[in-house]
Amino acid sequence: DGGITQSPKYLFRKEGQNVTLSCEQNLNHDAMYWYRQDPGQGLRLIYYSQIVNDFQKGDIAEGYSVSREKKESFPLTVTSAQKNPTAFYLCASGVDRGLSYEQYFGPGTRLTVT
């Protein structure tokens, strides 16, 4: 089945550690996105990539890093520089509908840092 997978679903880390969240898609979509969601808020864009080996910062990129070495994969690293990393992280991939993109989301990873 085609789709987007994120692993793990729940992740726990100690403060000061870097952690990498996985995102894989087999939809052959060019674009991939990472969002952060905090309780009672909408989604905020961290990074996005329209093509392999290229990515752009979103609204809240500080303390995060990404790579896009393969079309299918867009891992997100939450570094120790991120001041408040506990959140729900959603990965998405996009397809061009001519005027704009449609996005499909993965199931999300809930990260807790203590």
Added chain:
Amino acid sequence: AQKITQTQPGMFVQEKEAVTLDCTYDTSDQSYGLFWYKQPSSGEMIFLIYQGSYDEQNATEGRYSLNFQKARKSANLVISASQLGDSAMYFCAMTDTGNQFYFGTGTSLTVIP
């Protein structure tokens, strides 16, 4: 500046009734897309419906329709014949020519039996 505004933090609807969730947007671009997503308690974002800025007809997908009023910059979601499974958070989103997506703060919908 806020690109997407959802003014209803919470809504209640009786089962089998219709409900409208409000969304207004802000962009100076002529070309843009508007989306609605459903987020159940599991957290996954489920795509519901899409409206392009050049589409003259309101988008419909089953029980979902998007009431697109371009001059007012509104893109309200109408859910007809509400079901208990419709209880969830609903997010309005927009993408403009930058191909970034902007999300509203969401509306929590509760369907009452």
